[in-house]
Amino acid sequence: MQMKQQVKERFNHFLSRKHLKTTLQRNLVVDAMVELGRHTHVDELYLLLRAKYPYIGHATVYRSLRLLAESGLAREIYLGDGITRYELARQGERHDYLVCSDCGTVTEFENSSVEKEQLRLAHNLGFAIETLKIELKGLCRHCQVRHSNTN
Structure with missing residues (x-):
């Protein structure tokens, strides 16, 4: 609850x-972003909010997410599939992603030794890192099985 209040105050x-x-x-x-606690698009x-608040508009959700990103409280994630995802930007926390190039499933992972x-x-090399993200593309287990069954 305290985190939600802090994010709201900063926003x-x-x-x-x-x-x-x-x-x-x-x-x-x-509130929805804090409660969800993961990346979303x-x-x-919009569908989650609309279920509780039928008066909320898609454009309002979109503009609010863009403002959250502009404020630095959320970050936009681009995984090459044309869908912009958003997640709260928690200080010192980062996520890396496995992205299935067939079905689009995204799995988050962390590996501090790689980081x-x-x-x-x-x-x-004298390079100052501003952001760090690992994105691995390939086939998830489900798609690997599906592809092996069609061959």
């Missing part, structure tokens, strides 16, 4: 600095 402060209004709908989007979040090695290599 509302950002809106105020941009001379934008704090609205119930924008706060509902923030506009359509999924440490990448940071060490970048440092040795």
Whole structure:
């Protein structure tokens, strides 16, 4: 509950600095993102919110997510499938992704030893890392089985 309040306060402060209004709908989007606790895309979040709040519009959800990303409280994730996903940007937390090139399933994973090695290599090359993301594309188990059954 405390995290939700902190995110809302920071978002509302950002809106105020941009001379934008704090609205119930924008706060509902923030609440939903915190409660969901994982990456999502506009359509999924819209359907989740619409089930509880039939008056919320798709464009409102989209614009609110874009504002959250602009504020730095969320980040946009592009996995090459044409769908922009959003997740809350938690300080010091990162996710990497396995993306099935057939069905589009996305699986998050973490591997701190790989991250440490990448940071060490970048440092040795005099490179200052701003963001770090690993995205591996291939076939998930389900699609591998399906493909082996069709051959």
